Amino acid sequence: MTSPSIVAVRTQRVRVPLHTPFVTALRRTEFAETVVVTVEDSDGCVGWGEAPQVWRVTGDSLAGSAAALEGPISDVLVGAAADLSAARLIQGAVVGNRSAKMAADVALHDLVARRAGISMTGHLAELDGHFVGLSGVSVPVMSRDTRSTGYPWDSVLTDMTLSVGTPADLAEAAAARARDGFTTLKIKVGTDAAGDAERVLAVRDAAPGCVLRLDANTGWRADEAVAVLTTLADQDVELEFVEQPVARRDLEGMAYVRRNQPYPILADESVFDLEDLVDVIRAGAADAVNVKLAKCGGITPAIELLEVAKRHGLGRLVGCMMESHLGIGAAAALAAATGIDGEQDLDAGWWARNSPYEGGIGYDGPRILFPQANGLGIEGVLP
Structure with a gap:
């Protein structure tokens, strides 16, 4: 045949x-x-x-x-x-x-x-150690012991991003997202270092039960990052991590930030491909990496990035750009199949007025719900 x-x-x-x-x-x-x-x-x-x-x-x-x-x-x-x-x-x-x-x-x-x-999550889990990455290295995805009872995953949790704004705007948004059930908030900073600490403090006070993450999107200089983060530490602000505090190629600056303030550093824009990840590891520039399908070129290279990061002791997060529900479904399936704990960074579809697709994932507060369908479950684009 x-x-x-x-x-x-x-x-x-x-x-x-x-x-x-x-x-x-x-x-x-x-x-x-x-x-x-x-x-x-x-x-x-x-x-x-x-x-x-x-x-x-x-x-x-x-x-x-x-x-x-x-x-x-x-x-x-x-x-x-x-x-x-x-x-x-x-x-x-x-x-x-x-x-x-x-x-x-x-x-x-x-x-x-x-x-x-089978579902996309089931497909990725079925690779079971014989997936060969682009570098030719065999990459384990999910152990048989973990999935011996089948595929139990029906959802993945995500954080919620708070857009750049005034302290009052951010406080209002934080309180609203907490009411929506989100327990992890990612605060966009980096446009105005002088006011960033005030913004973070406003969010902490407005949503006291939420885990906080910061994302500067390359917006700070190294000295600005250290100053802002030191101020927050002095105010006893708890942060899960600080994402991409400095310019993409400034690994020396990012390593400096990592050494001179107490919060873990997450590399995002600094890591597009495996070569970038190796550079970050060698520079000691980050504690964790945010892997995004649109940065690295899809699920195949993403699996390899996640595995190399794991082997070198880096934390891992699966994130997104401003994808629709289709791309978010693929990224969420990857996070589930690779067994990454905690809230991922996959809220982009939540911002859409409606999903443009027939089928696919849905959102229930912070929970991304997988369809009971083969693959990603997308059947068409709605008119």
């Missing part, structure tokens, strides 16, 4: 209105814009993925992602076997264009999961 092959790669642009503007040190947006891709095999099975537009972090645009998917990525996929061997073809098809690679890679994993008749 002939094995199925990939016969088509199709794209569609989707624009998702947000119910509240999303503001960071790098950008402000009122929409999530993405390129949705489908990969179809010769048996008519279809996998879904998306390429979010992330101008200010990865440099990826809708036009660029669509061109990469319709051109070089489609060129290498069409005619290839409809299995995970095609993942290497995706990563080698074009330089950069990580959002486009994410879309194709997620769609490939979704296709394989659907062909197997």
